[in-house]
Amino acid sequence: MKKAVIITGTDVKGCTYHIKEAFLQGLGGAYEVSEFSLPKDMPHFCCGCKVCFFDSEHRCPHAKSVMPIWNALLEADLLVFAAPVYVMRVPGQMKALLDHFGCHWMVHRPDPAMFTKRAAILTQSVGAPNGRAQKDIATSLSWMGVSSIKRLGFGLMEGVIWDELSTERRRKITAKTEKFAKRFIGAKPARQSLKTRALFFVAKQLHKNILKKEETPGADNRHWIAQGWLKEKNG
Ligand SMILES: Cc1cc2nc3c(=O)[nH]c(=O)nc-3n(C[C@H](O)[C@H](O)[C@H](O)COP(=O)(O)O)c2cc1C
Incomplete structure (x- = not known):
């Protein structure tokens, strides 16, 4: 069975969480899924020691948190990043995780396993454009060698609390996300x-x-x- 890994950029069970759940619903069991939530599963900022660049990522002081996520990414066929927009960009906890993957960029030690993976980026904001936050994630993925990166973003417009959004708004967001997820069912490995x-x-x-x-x-x-x-x- 194909594998997916989902990294959610907030531990709050709010709008991002419900969008992520709708995506899972859309996948309909086509993937074996492993999940991580931030900052819970990787609560550290890169401390700038550079040991990952000069020696090995296994010697990173945060390897205990980072390596399980990195290994899950390597094993997965589909990489899913779900995040709210914070001050027009990706939340710091997601950026902190991506910083830890810098040693796997093309300019350092890219892993060939990344070259055939597909990725999905799910974002939402109250009303601000989602593009810059999505780009923060997409830039890292591209430099790690991921070729196929699809994005879906929402403006909630009515508020920031999922249960307070109108039924119609929640229905539309859920339906659109499920439809987006279905595109990955039966997807072949990406071409470079x-x-x-x-x-x-x-x-x-x-x-x-x-x-x-x-x-x-x-x-x-x-x-x-x-x-x-x-x-x-x-x-
Ligand atoms: C610290 C912080 C910064 C935010 N910045 C923006 C922003 O710049 N533009 C925007 O439209 N929404 C902003 N939001 C709202 C979030 O994008 C999101 O819609 C909200 O947190 C609900 O999602 P959640 O339930 O997953 O937390 C911000 C929220 C937080 C907590």
Whole structure:
């Protein structure tokens, strides 16, 4: 059975939660789902130690929280991010998680498992445009090598408490979200997009140039060599 991982950017069982639940309803059991909620499941800010870049993500001081989420992303076919819009952007807790994945960007150590995944971004605000918040997530996913990223955003318009929204508004949001989720039922692995190929090409040139200057390859280039993307200097 295909797998999905859902990361919800708030622990509140409010509007984001109900939209996420509607998405799950729409998937109709087509995926085995694992879920994480923020900040509960990853309550740390990146402390800037850079150990993930220079050595290994396993040595991150927050690895205990980050690695289960990263491993779930690697195992999943479908990555779902659900978040409210906070001051026109993604909530800090979601950004804090994404910061911890910086070492998996193309310019560091991308995981080839990411290249065929599909992603869905669900957002809502009272009325502000959702685009910038969605982009915060999409940018990270693109740089990690995800080619297919679909987005759905809502303006609640009537308030911020789910139960206080009109029945008609809740029905529309739920129906639209369920319909959106159904697009992922039976979806094949994504084909690498032109954008992802271009990012990979740029990153490869960068790593090649760094390798020329390195006496011994650093963590990033050891990864590129191990993946067969770069040749060892004397190999
Ligand atoms: C700290 C904070 C900042 C917010 N900023 C915005 C905003 O800039 N524009 C907007 O339209 N809604 C804003 N909202 C409303 C949320 O996007 C969302 O609609 C609301 O929190 C309900 O979702 P929830 O029940 O999942 O928390 C904000 C909410 C919070 C708590």
